[in-house]
Amino acid sequence: MTTTATPDAPPKVALRHRLAERGVDTLLLLALPASVFMAVLFFYPAAYGVYLSFHPLPGGGGFFGNYQAFFTQPYMRDSILNTFRIALPAALINVVFAVPVSLVMRRRIHGQKALNTLLVVPITLGTVLVAQGLLIYLGPRGWLNRTLTALGIISNPIQLVHNNLGVVIALIVTGFPFAFMLTASYLSGINPNLEAAAGTLGASSWRRFTNVTFPLLAPGLAITFCLTFVLAFSVFPSAQLLGNASGGAHVLAIAAANAAFQDYNYPMASTISVITAVIELIVVALVLGLRSRLYSGSTSNAGKA
Amino acid sequence: MAGILTDVPQSAKTSREKVTIRSVGGWLIWALVVFFFINVFAVIAAVLVQSFGSTWFDSWFPTGWTTRYYGYAWNNFQLPNILLVTLEVALTVTVVALLIGAPTAYVLARRDFPGKRILNLCFLLPIMVPTITYGIPLATLLYQVHLGGTVGGVILANLVPTVPFVILVLTPFIEQIDPNIETAARSCGAKTHQVLLQILAPLIVPGLLASALLVLVQTVGLFEMSYLVSGPGSQTLVVALYYAVFASGIRPAQAISAMAVMYMLTTLILLVVALRFVSPTQMVAQVPDPQRK
Numbered sequence: 001m002t003t004t005a006t007p008d009a010p011p012k013v014a015l016r017h018r019l020a021e022r023g024v025d026t027l028l029l030l031a032l033p034a035s036v037f038m039a040v041l042f043f044y045p046a047a048y049g050v051y052l053s054f055h056p057l058p059g060g061g062g063f064f065g066n067y068q069a070f071f072t073q074p075y076m077r078d079s080i081l082n083t084f085r086i087a088l089p090a091a092l093i094n095v096v097f098a099v100p101v102s103l104v105m106r107r108r109i110h111g112q113k114a115l116n117t118l119l120v121v122p123i124t125l126g127t128v129l130v131a132q133g134l135l136i137y138l139g140p141r142g143w144l145n146r147t148l149t150a151l152g153i154i155s156n157p158i159q160l161v162h163n164n165l166g167v168v169i170a171l172i173v174t175g176f177p178f179a180f181m182l183t184a185s186y187l188s189g190i191n192p193n194l195e196a197a198a199g200t201l202g203a204s205s206w207r208r209f210t211n212v213t214f215p216l217l218a219p220g221l222a223i224t225f226c227l228t229f230v231l232a233f234s235v236f237p238s239a240q241l242l243g244n245a246s247g248g249a250h251v252l253a254i255a256a257a258n259a260a261f262q263d264y265n266y267p268m269a270s271t272i273s274v275i276t277a278v279i280e281l282i283v284v285a286l287v288l289g290l291r292s293r294l295y296s297g298s299t300s301n302a303g304k305a
Numbered sequence: 306m307a308g309i310l311t312d313v314p315q316s317a318k319t320s321r322e323k324v325t326i327r328s329v330g331g332w333l334i335w336a337l338v339v340f341f342f343i344n345v346f347a348v349i350a351a352v353l354v355q356s357f358g359s360t361w362f363d364s365w366f367p368t369g370w371t372t373r374y375y376g377y378a379w380n381n382f383q384l385p386n387i388l389l390v391t392l393e394v395a396l397t398v399t400v401v402a403l404l405i406g407a408p409t410a411y412v413l414a415r416r417d418f419p420g421k422r423i424l425n426l427c428f429l430l431p432i433m434v435p436t437i438t439y440g441i442p443l444a445t446l447l448y449q450v451h452l453g454g455t456v457g458g459v460i461l462a463n464l465v466p467t468v469p470f471v472i473l474v475l476t477p478f479i480e481q482i483d484p485n486i487e488t489a490a491r492s493c494g495a496k497t498h499q500v501l502l503q504i505l506a507p508l509i510v511p512g513l514l515a516s517a518l519l520v521l522v523q524t525v526g527l528f529e530m531s532y533l534v535s536g537p538g539s540q541t542l543v544v545a546l547y548y549a550v551f552a553s554g555i556r557p558a559q560a561i562s563a564m565a566v567m568y569m570l571t572t573l574i575l576l577v578v579a580l581r582f583v584s585p586t587q588m589v590a591q592v593p594d595p596q597r598k
Contacts, residue, residue, distance in 0.1 A: 031409040
């Protein structure tokens, strides 16, 4: 280390210079407060949660006791399936509708800001308010059932709240604007000349979409799906308020909250949180894995864009 | 380009057919969007109408109108205290998140150092992972150190998703400021703290303002963290609203709606102010742009 340094120069300085050459100097200390904060309040609790999940309460079994308990209790096991039953349709509907809507909206740029402003309203109002409004609006005597009855579409009010359907609707109200805005921003990053070029070569609008726009949009769409799905998968307040009247919709987040705040079984609550996170990670990994395959395959069809 | 397009060997008839098909599809999409908005605004209107109704049972509209449930809600839900807590939490979170987020954003925007990618990922993770997933272990810990149920605990919990958010919003903003300005200040003999406080700080004021407003709107609306950590006396408005809806039947439905309207007004006023300085797309958590990689 000191081979190049002159004998009277202390090695300390040499090290400092060497570090500074690689971008490490005292200025990096500016990042310290936020890093320490995240370490203490995000990574440590996360690690603590994992640790806790392997240490059941007395009488809860051994190292894997909580996990065994989770997967042997039918109620708990079913909550995974039920969460998928809510999150998957919600996320798919949000993303599938976000694509045509953002494609249509792209052509009319002058109304874009007003539209985005309107779309941000349900997101800003948040899940609790949307759930409260939906309880009134979708209830058996609410405006929707009333309108459908008046139009003669239905004869008896349909049950839209206090079941999984209500939760899915709530997830669409707050999730669709989110999915649309992400998709629209990804779409705006695609050079429209590419599509125009395909058009001059005689590609129909459908072919332009399938062979040019969609492959370029796919990576963004995969991320949009992941974020929407993960949000829907950990649905909490709307599931509690709009789900089954007896104890909310049967989803993982509610199972975790109940374990923590009703049974005071924090190790079990952490176990359910860990299981939720692992399932989310698996889905995200699957989608992103699929994305890389989908993307490279389609690009070769479209030629070097 | 129009010239090129007319040269494409296609009869006028087929292209006109395509236009109609496309426009029919376009109108269908528009109808869907309008349908979506009608429903969203009916949801909001339902809350509004109920809050002003004296009795609303089996009819299109309430049989009479009154404002007395606002007074009822104000007194019965301890709204003055709840509003105070909400304000305290939202403002403290905003200030602290900016104070510790902005310096980090500067480092991430200007410096290239070993481990930078990992650090970036560490700040991205809390935004990607839903709050409830890590919120329960975090709440457990906060209760163990006796911060659970206090306003301080609620503030700390709300900072976890907001600090990374500030970093994410500010980093690209600082990146676009010409680094030569800082170099020039340095060559004129400015010390590091002078460069940061007298040169850079004034330049990033718009970015700071934008992220402050985004954090403010987010914190008022963020439910999960406050719900998991708050106790009696440290509830924010959205948590109090949740408990009111959850225990509906105890108090008149109109009072719950009146509280919901007050919450709605708070967030919408903040939203209107925020939208003067930020674009609506920024309200949605920013994600890494695939085109930028």
